[in-house]
Amino acid sequence: MTYCLRIADIPTSERPRERLMTHGPKNLATAELIAILLGTGQGPGKLSAVGLGQYILQQLSQHGRDPLAVLRDISAAELMKIPGIGPAKATTILAAIELGKRAFASRPLDRTAVESPAAAAAALSNDLMWQQQERFAILLLDVKNRLMGTQVITIGTATETLAHPREIFREVIRQGATRVIVAHNHPSGNVDPSQEDINLTKQLLVGAQFLGIPLLDHLILGNGDHLSLRETTGLWDEYPQGD
Structure with a gap:
């Protein structure tokens, strides 16, 4: 040149x-x-x-x-x-x-294994738990369920957030994660899932099956509490993740 x-x-x-x-x-x-x-x-x-x-x-x-x-x-x-x-x-x-x-x-940090919804909620609490706007975030994991990092994907209004499966899985793939937990907060503190939450979870489970990236859970956080859709719905039986 x-x-x-x-x-x-x-x-x-x-x-x-x-x-x-x-x-x-x-x-x-x-x-x-x-x-x-x-x-x-x-x-x-x-x-x-x-x-x-x-x-x-x-x-x-x-x-x-x-x-x-x-x-x-x-x-x-x-x-x-x-x-x-x-x-x-x-x-x-x-x-x-x-x-x-x-x-x-620099030496890679020891990665903590995320073995329960409570552990996942704790990892995401700073990003989601007490926010006044609804946020959607992901928890990135390796093949042994060890924490690689967290990422807020979208921030919505006080009552609504937008999270498209494309945006979620794009970040998972970009970060090289092999498993993922998704989560969002309800500023009201009521962690009961809405129908929109259920519909999005179904879309994500189908996308995870197609990509071969297991979706381990969808958590809802708010006012010091959390709820696991995997534990409280039958969606993972309907869309098994092979994890």
Whole structure:
């Protein structure tokens, strides 16, 4: 790929930021990733940001060194010896390197197994229990029913929320969950299911069967209480989930 002196001279589809958005960071060259951090160019010959990124890598690779290995432990003072790199650019690069180190070194949190409606309600209580608007949320689980996370899908009015099965399962698939519990709150505190709640649960159970992603329960929360539709209806017998 040939780079012009200015990012503005590069076709929009070939600019680093646009390429990252379209193709993902893994498909960018190292110089392009550095260019996104730099934001602007300059240095010898008034290079573009990408050109300056390439120049930085060239400088760090002197004496047969691996430029990424050098970057891993470089100091701000060493970076600022490179023409075109001042304190702002140096600290941005160092911050990105440190963030990458911390992300790589972090250990996955122990995932708590969700083994009862009460445990699921507790995991969702902050998002749903005392809200004045009706909210619909999902509890994402792995194959061993361990908690991967929670997500509020929609927020409605004081008496109504909208949750389409498409929106719900899109998020489940995007997060890589293999099982799911759905829940919503009743701001009134009355956790008895409405006919709309029953109808939505049927739709979700059918969709879960089709996708092979078991829907383990649908909870209603409100005013410190909760109700499990799995425990109080025969819907899971009518639409078995194979769990």
